[in-house]
Amino acid sequence: MARFPKPAEGSWTEHYPQLGTGPVSYEDSINPEFYEVERKAVFKRAWLNVGRIEQLPRKGSYFTKELKVANTSIIVVRNTDGEVKVYHNICRHRGNKLVWNDMPLEETSGVCKQFTCKYHAWRYDLDGNLTFVQQESEFFDLDKSRYGLVPIHCDVWEGFIFVNFADRPEQSLREFLGPMITDLEGYPFDRMTSRWHYQSEVKANWKLYMDAFQEFYHAPVLHANQSPTAYSKAAAEAGFEAPHYRIEGPHRLVSTSGVRAWEMSAEMRKPIEDICHSGLFGPWDEPDLGEMPKGLNPAKCDPWGLDSFQLFPNFVLLFWGQGWYMTYHYWPTSHNTHIFEGTVYFPQPRTPRERIAQELAAVSFKEYGLQDANTLEATQSMIESRVLDEFVLCDQEVLVRHLHKETAAWIDQYQRGTAGV
Structure with missing residues (x-):
């Protein structure tokens, strides 16, 4: 050679x-x-790729991602407007993991119109809004608009879905990628x-x-x-x-x-x-x-x-x-x-x-x-x-x-x- x-x-x-x-x-x-x-300084500040847009082929398509390095599970979903949204996979009621199948620690995917908690049946739409509370009258001055899913910053580049766990990302995704990467467009x-x-x-x-x-x-x-x-x-x-x-x-x-x-x-x-x-x-x-x-x-x-x-x-x-x-x-x-x-x-x-x-x-x-x-x-x-x-x-x-x-x-x-x- x-x-x-x-x-x-x-x-x-x-x-x-x-x-x-x-x-x-x-x-x-x-x-x-x-x-x-390193978990805090790098993985909770940098933009992280979690998948591709083809994993969300239609409105209501979703997948979950287990991210132990960030000590969380996330839901990635295409909403009714066709936009990609990302949320922490946690119910606002008692903290149960919201989306999972038979095994709570395994990732899953599918299509739905809303997310329903397995524990007490609280429901959330694809934009993360809390839409239904079982026996709502039993709660004390509950304002459902305050208890939507916890969002995560996300952006899409060339079909790649990125998330950022910072409260306020230091750079936009495009700025973070820089010319060497964006020249692949x-x-x-x-x-x-x-x-x-x-x-x-x-x-x-x-x-x-x-x-x-x-x-x-x-x-x-x-x-x-x-x-x-x-x-x-x-x-x-x-x-x-x-x-x-x-x-x-x-x-x-x-x-x-x-x-x-x-x-x-x-x-x-x-x-x-x-x-x-x-x-x-x-x-x-x-x-x-x-x-x-x-x-x-x-x-x-x-x-x-x-x-x-x-x-x-x-x-x-x-x-x-x-x-x-x-x-x-x-x-x-x-x-x-x-x-x-x-x-x-x-x-x-x-x-x-x-x-x-x-x-x-x-x-x-x-x-x-x-x-x-x-x-x-x-x-x-x-x-x-x-x-x-x-x-x-x-x-x-x-x-x-x-x-x-x-x-x-x-x-x-x-x-x-x-x-x-």
């Missing part, structure tokens, strides 16, 4: 001198006290409705898993067994460097070249890939998606492999050159555990062959993800030993540096604000 040149002057890391080049600490990934501050997200979703609890801090997908230094080694021996051996010996990194505000991007799998020699491919015309890079038959937005493939790679946009704090948009995309979410559940969600999006298949090609790509992604998760649990177990307290990073790991430094900066800003500094 070819190595790509460095920027015209210096390394990638040196282009961001504020990050430094020394060893880094992972105390932020093993300290329970740090995690408790125009990508045909609405055509990508063939969807596969995976979820797993990982016994590692959420940042460690994000780190794994912010560099490709590990790929020729960790994922060697996913490729034919001749190819993986050559890749490991040659190494790999991405041709483009970018940091903008709290967000990050790594862009890479790719390979046209069908142009590789037969011994470099797996038999199943020849049968299904697909693999890790996606289906070989690239769909016609029209002109791509200016924010993609900034290095002008030919062939282009993928762009991975890391949206702070815990959301990743990953675009493949073969005409499909993925999202990752990392939802913390403690200082050393989190829920990882991976979702794969393709255009609707037109033939059985296209469907099979999409399924092979989705399954290939799942296998790679499991390899990363398994390694990160081993990492978590050893950094918690505190045998070492600092770790060296190479130039390809510049985005790893940035995530940990940015998290620390948000915490410092929060603590200064709460201390009145």
Whole structure:
């Protein structure tokens, strides 16, 4: 595999001198006290993606989301005017969880005209207004207009639904995203409705898993067994460097070249890939998606492999050159555990062959993800030993540096604000 040149002057890391080049600490990934501050300083202040508009296909459609990091459950719903609204999933009477099925801690979805509490049958319309109280006359001067559902700030960008738990968000969603992300506008997200979703609890801090997908230094080694021996051996010996990194505000991007799998020699491919015309890079038959937005493939790679946009704090948009995309979410559940969600999006298949090609790509992604998760649990177990307290990073790991430094900066800003500094 070819190595790509460095920027015209210096390394990638040196282009961001504020990050430094020394060893880094992972105390932020093993300290329970740090995690408790991080929940307030980061996850209750940043805009968080909780889903896509296709999950709300009609008026009255809703889904719930369990967000342990914010110590709440939320309801995301399309109201009668077609607008997206988000509420805390709690009844104003006695605090029962309002929307759930058989298991209170499991997420659910559906369509309704109103939400009815299972406990005492209080009812709320899709705009969160309290509309019915069982035996209302038994209450003392009850003003129903004061007891609607508790709203949460929400906004939609390119079909992605974001929430913000701050009393007053410090930035609008668009300001928070910034030009690097908004330059993705125009990508045909609405055509990508063939969807596969995976979820797993990982016994590692959420940042460690994000780190794994912010560099490709590990790929020729960790994922060697996913490729034919001749190819993986050559890749490991040659190494790999991405041709483009970018940091903008709290967000990050790594862009890479790719390979046209069908142009590789037969011994470099797996038999199943020849049968299904697909693999890790996606289906070989690239769909016609029209002109791509200016924010993609900034290095002008030919062939282009993928762009991975890391949206702070815990959301990743990953675009493949073969005409499909993925999202990752990392939802913390403690200082050393989190829920990882991976979702794969393709255009609707037109033939059985296209469907099979999409399924092979989705399954290939799942296998790679499991390899990363398994390694990160081993990492978590050893950094918690505190045998070492600092770790060296190479130039390809510049985005790893940035995530940990940015998290620390948000915490410092929060603590200064709460201390009145």
